[in-house]
Amino acid sequence: QVQLVESGGGLVQAGGSLKLSCAASGRTLSTYTMAWFRQAPGKEREFVAAINWIGVTSYADSVKGRFTISGDNAKRTVYLQMNSLKPGETAVYSCACAGRFLGEPASFVYDYWGQGTQVTVSS
Numbered sequence: 646q647v648q649l650v651e652s653g654g655g656l657v658q659a660g661g662s663l664k665l666s667c668a669a670s671g672r673t674l675s676t677y678t679m680a681w682f683r684q685a686p687g688k689e690r691e692f693v694a695a696i697n698w699i700g701v702t703s704y705a706d707s708v709k710g711r712f713t714i715s716g717d718n719a720k721r722t723v724y725l726q727m728n729s730l731k732p733g734e735t736a737v738y739s740c741a742c743a744g745r746f747l748g749e750p751a752s753f754v755y756d757y758w759g760q761g762t763q764v765t766v767s768s
Contacts, residue, residue: 647671647757649740654762659732661766665725667740667759674698678747679723680755681714683736683764693738694725695750703750732768737761 653665667679680695694704694714702714713726723740739762741755 647674647742647744649742649757649759651738651740651759651762654738654764656765656767657730659730659766659768661730662726662728663730663764665727665738665740665762665764667723667725669721669723669742672744673721674742674744676745678743678745678750678755679716680741680750681723681725681738682741682753683734683738684761685733685736688736690739690753692751695747696723697746697750705751727764730764730766732766734764735766736764738764 648670650668657663676698678697681693682690683693684690692705694712696702696714696716711729716723740759742757743755
C-alpha cells in the first residue's frame with residue numbers, strides 16, 4: 646500500500662501562486678506515475694498534471710505554461726507549483742499514484758489517492 650498526503654493548499658488572490666506537496670509513504674515503487682487532479686464544487690474531477698519515475702511530465706492544456714509538476718525521489722514527494730491562478734481554479738486538489746507507466750496519465754486508473762487539499766482563488 647501507498648499512502649499519499651497533500652499539503653500546501655490555501656487561499657490566494659487571482660494571479661497569485663501556491664505550491665502543493667504530495668508526500669508518499671508505505672510501499673516503495675520502482676516505476677510509477679504520479680499525478681494531480683482537481684475537483685471543483687459541482688464539477689467532475691479533472692486531470693491537472695502528471696510525472697513518472699523518469700521525469701516525463703504531462704499537463705492539461707488549461708494549465709500549460711502556468712503550472713509545473715516536479716518530484717523529489719529522495720523525499721518521496723511530488724510538487725505542483727501553480728502560478729497565475731484563476732478564480733475558476735478553486736477546487737480540491739488531489740494527488741494520485743499508479744505503480745506503473747501510464748500511457749494515458751489523464752485517465753483515472755490510479756491505484757492510490759490522497760484526501761486532497763483545498764485551493765481557493767479569490768477574484
